[in-house]
Amino acid sequence: MSASFFTSRWVDVPDSVTEVPGAPLPDGFRAGAAAAGIKPSGGLDVGLLVSDSDQTTSAARFTRSGAAAPPVIVSRDRCRLDALRAVAVNSGNANAATGRQGLDEAARMQGSGAMMARTSEDRVAVCSTGVIGVQLDGTKTVRGLLEAGKALSADGADAFQQAIQTTDRFEKRATIDVELPGGTVRIAAQCKGAGMIQPSHATMLCFVTTDAVVPAETADLLLGVCVKRSFDRATVDGQLSTNDTCILLCGGASGVVVEPQSQAELIFGQALDALLRQLAIAMCRDGEGARRVGRVTVRGGHGPNVERVARAIGNSPLVKTALYGGDPNWGRIAQAIGMALPDTAPLPYDITIEDVPVCIGGNAVSHDEDDLVRRVAREEVEYAIALPGDGFETEVFFSDLGHEYITVNAEYTT
Numbered sequence: 001m002s003a004s005f006f007t008s009r010w011v012d013v014p015d016s017v018t019e020v021p022g023a024p025l026p027d028g029f030r031a032g033a034a035a036a037g038i039k040p041s042g043g044l045d046v047g048l049l050v051s052d053s054d055q056t057t058s059a060a061r062f063t064r065s066g067a068a069a070p071p072v073i074v075s076r077d078r079c080r081l082d083a084l085r086a087v088a089v090n091s092g093n094a095n096a097a098t099g100r101q102g103l104d105e106a107a108r109m110q111g112s113g114a115m116m117a118r119t120s121e122d123r124v125a126v127c128s129t130g131v132i133g134v135q136l137d138g139t140k141t142v143r144g145l146l147e148a149g150k151a152l153s154a155d156g157a158d159a160f161q162q163a164i165q166t167t168d169r170f171e172k173r174a175t176i177d178v179e180l181p182g183g184t185v186r187i188a189a190q191c192k193g194a195g196m197i198q199p200s201h202a203t204m205l206c207f208v209t210t211d212a213v214v215p216a217e218t219a220d221l222l223l224g225v226c227v228k229r230s231f232d233r234a235t236v237d238g239q240l241s242t243n244d245t246c247i248l249l250c251g252g253a254s255g256v257v258v259e260p261q262s263q264a265e266l267i268f269g270q271a272l273d274a275l276l277r278q279l280a281i282a283m284c285r286d287g288e289g290a291r292r293v294g295r296v297t298v299r300g301g302h303g304p305n306v307e308r309v310a311r312a313i314g315n316s317p318l319v320k321t322a323l324y325g326g327d328p329n330w331g332r333i334a335q336a337i338g339m340a341l342p343d344t345a346p347l348p349y350d351i352t353i354e355d356v357p358v359c360i361g362g363n364a365v366s367h368d369e370d371d372l373v374r375r376v377a378r379e380e381v382e383y384a385i386a387l388p389g390d391g392f393e394t395e396v397f398f399s400d401l402g403h404e405y406i407t408v409n410a411e412y413t414t
Contacts, residue, residue: 046144116149301389
């Protein structure tokens, strides 16, 4: 199959999956966008995504941040999360830390989106992304949604993608056809995210659409499992966003049913998993200036320790800058392990980089340094850590940390 989207060696693409060129929306979905003047740089900044079926089922995951933005609160508390039909979104302003007025503006977005989607307000989720702490101009978002609603089209995926992006260097979207026992279904995903990425449910904005008939309980189960294996495994800078949202809309236009506990559910879930894992890795690859993506796997006999070590390595500025420079300085990894597990010395840990053992039982071992330097110059670099015991294993995808990340974030509001 084409490698234009599934580029990572860390994603297993099922034989049932075929990539669809151009990443169109599945049948039964329309999207539109408008330039409402919210982004200082101009361009499309308000989008509307709609399922035409009143029988649409859905599932959603949101940030767990204690400073969750009003759009998240409104969507989480005022929506039928198992029966969403539309998403109204703006970029250029996160509508976060904006208090009562922010909640009112999120509610206005919901109402305008419902009017243009011709559905009830409780079936419209709202999302915002951009600068935190600036009041959102509701007049602009309402006007933008009216224009986006008029522009709704089955061919509107490209415009919608542009409208949801902020610091993204490239688009993160794809469409796949999946062969199920009852026929072929289509799944599309549109995602944005490059910085302020740290796992806790979804870690960006991501909208998944499918023409499969999926019961709401099954949609919720599959989205939850796949998010845990993808977006929950990705970190760019260890910072949890206030606005993270991931939504799955199942319109059913294909007529192909994904029954609970069936072969179709298994195949559909495998395809969704591959799609979201590649998107999570793409966010790390973007990373606001990143050169390389790392993957650390940690195994051992104590679950919390395994997770702590993986996070410590993936979020370490020292490990990340070494990755950026193509420097196999594994001493930085050893330091991160020790920081994650204080008062455990002497700790017998193993470190392997790109299949080259560099430390066994907490002690350095000889290896070909020139060969290792060549290996860590790749676009994807894998680190494997073994702790005492067995029974638990986890992984974290992470970006490197370089000059461009500092430039982007030092000048973000100026």
